[in-house]
Amino acid sequence: DIVMTQTPLSLSVTPGQPASISCKSSQSLLHSDGKTYLYWYLQKPGQSPQLLIYEVSSRFSGVPDRFSGSGSGTDFTLKISRVEAEDVGVYYCMQGIHDSWTFGQGTKVEIK
């Protein structure tokens, strides 16, 4: 299985300030079809996960443009340009290049 490693595991951010989460995979997520199968989800407190970013950098419908994804191969980053109170929760990266998806451990984002 591909291992997904996120850092940091927790983050405390002042509203209006930026935040960044790193995700590294144990194997390249670049497929022969040219796509890179890396995704980001946010699980808000008491809710189910919701899709934020697909294929490294494409924002899902309705996701604010303060969220952006970047990276390639095995190294990826999720950035929030200006954190808002509603952004609190646990962020997960996920690989979809193999049949069996695997997720990072999660990064808990709190507001200072």
Add this chain to the structure above:
Amino acid sequence: QVQLVESGGGLVKPGGSLRLSCAASGFTFSDYYMSWIRQAPGKGLEWVSYISSSSSYTNYADSVKGRFTISRDNAKNSLYLQMNSLRAEDTAVYYCARIARSGWYPQFWGQGTLVTVSS
């Protein structure tokens, strides 16, 4: 809008069985692959299984292979997970998810149903 509503969770003894259901609405169910993903209390996410749109293809995580069976009824817009020989480590919230048609990822998730395996 897409709605996925899981049901069937509860408390079951080790070695017991349980059948989870997921009622889908707001989209053409028969057009989409579907999946189950679980989350143990206070833990991260673990993919469990998925099924193709016509049920011709299924796959399972090693941790549940041989014990769990995924199925669907496109006429009823429903997804199922039959769980047998349950173990304490199967205790989790089980989410039903719709897989994106243009990619390979869970696009929409239900609210989850809690399964507790304990004597």
